[in-house]
Amino acid sequence: MYNMEWPYAIEWNNEDTMEADVLVLGGGIAGCMAAISAAKKGQKVILVEKGATRRSGAGGSGCDHWESATTNPCSKVTPEELTHAMIDDNDGYNNGISHYIECREGYDRILDLEKMGAKVRDTDDEFKGAAFRDDETKLMFAYDYENKFTIRIWGTTFKLAMYNELKKLGVKICDRTMVTSLLTEGGKIGGKVIGATGINTRTGEFYVFRGKANIVTMSRPARIWLFSGSLPGLCEFRPTQCIGDGHAMGWRAGAEFTMMEKSVVAEFSASGKSYPPYSAGNNHNTWYPASIIDSKGREIPYIDRDGKLLNEFNERTKPAENQKYFLKGGNIDFAKYEYNGPETVSTEKMLAEGYKLPLYADLTNIPELERKAIWGMMVGEEGKTKIPVYQNHTKAGFDPTKDVLQCYGSGWKSASFLPQERQLFGLPGGFLNDWNLRTNLEGLYVAGDSIFASNCYGHAAATGSYAGRHAAKYAADNEFTEVCRDQIEKEKKRVYAPLNNDPLKSISWKELNMGISKTMQNYCGGDKIEDLLQIGLQRLKEYETNVIPNTYASNPHDLVRLLEVFDILTVSEMIINSCLQRKSSSRALCFDRIDYPDMDPVQDKKFITIKKVEQNIEVGYLPLDYYGDLKKNYEKYNKDYIEVN
């Protein structure tokens, strides 16, 4: 339909104010769990979400496994062991606090979710007798079947369970609302955070939210290097509108960030460069430990970390000789010998031995319950797989007992990207946090993908709940702070300005995003160098000064898309500023400086932090183990929780 009148009532000129003890910004996994735990502490909670909380966030459509559930009754690995392994696996560039919370409390959250109605056990005995199932608890495990710390879950039930719980607890949910800025005491950068502003994505109405405590649970940034104007929804792995608004508004408010210099060569989902995750043949992640065959039907052997050929299927899910446990099965980037799981032999070796491409994932010859666990449970319960992969492939005639699914490229990515086509993935940068999951700003807490070095579902849920608990404690001890009218008026002016420009003469959100992405590819690509980084920063500043005032939006939807790109621009500047600060290269950070090729020199093995101070940027340094003794500190900050649980 062409030039249809906007179907929702327009309310550009309205302003509505709402108050909550705990204000949760973001309605994904972390946001829902934060709101639930704060509400359970008796606090009045508002949750603000850009999409629809019931299905929003990266986990809205599902999830097939929950990592690091080390306190489940079958686990043979302790929270301390696993957190230290995750830290060591990344040469120290990891978040000891948030991952210890994930390991220590993740299983508690699974039990909570089960009470809310989520399915976490094979209660129908569908997989009775399978090697990955514990028949007593009916829990099902993935990867390392001996150590049992990754739990297979029926993730399509999870978000609905959280949503119903939010309703039950009386949390006020403001869906279809984009949070545009954080409000600070006196409107000052670096001041106490006292609320947020937002606009309705359908009506354009302006909101002022006042919060005693505030929690940012928004996504990691995206569409920095990758953009397609024709298929923006396929640019990245996470949902279209999850582009890192939280990082941008946190930065503008004076929050401290770390690891923002880290980015990886893109792994999946950019338009045309990859196949939909889990839809193509592979033997990683959701598809582990599928067999891989060549185009003549010959099986590619699995080997363990020592290179030992694994002849039996069940050896793929066991640690190697003298190995206590392994992290994920299959090759993970720069996996270390100590934690390497079994993997099929490398493409080079395979081709040298006469195997023929393309390869195929073959479920026909694996044990029946393993096949059913991969095709039907994992592919089916994982995000974005139930309808577009499981149902659609099945309708088109795919039969996992007879058909084999083609692999594209190598490994689970089914993608091939250039070095300058980058993503914030694999433990990317974010807000710096302390043991309360508080930021450097009073009144501001963080969880999920907002935190630096975040990763999966269990991390989001565990940190969300933890932040909610600690924010609730702060809210109970503090009062509301008066908002600064001047700050609100400035923000209103900023967000509505593009409505005044002429669509036939101005710049659209897509044109601006494309410009930013190309700038980042050109000046902040795979190999980085001071001169180009500086020019890149200058280009971005030119966009800020000259282009933003000439952008337009025709309706609330387009306005939100445009405000997102303004945030993408802010995050791009944060990234270049961070890159300029690290004067050496680092393997774990996937950071290559042509002008400073020294790889991980001892003196630079530390977190570099950045934050905005008025018009300048303040740079700081933190030791990689700033979080101290994990167990001791956790127990010090969570006495109440330990007593109850």
Place this chain on the structure above:
Amino acid sequence: MDTKKVYAVPEAPAANPIIYDETKCIGCNRCVDACQVDLLLPNPIKGNPPIVQYPGECWYCGCCVMDCPKDGAITLRHPLMNQVHWEKKENLLKKLDL
């Protein structure tokens, strides 16, 4: 040649991610509510399928289909370039003899 009227239409999208079967869709707009990206708009004609206003913004999660009360009313279709291939294993094994 067909003599039906010709219209100037918006630029062709790179994908048609969501296809409604208007004989099955009851126009309840549950898909509109489920979509976190908000790429669907309710149809101005009550009872008709929603309008796929922003097809390029679809991230192919399938929640619109999951929440649809009428089986087969919505088809989610990956763009052609993202549609994958499979083979009968027995056909591959036949190549072994060649």
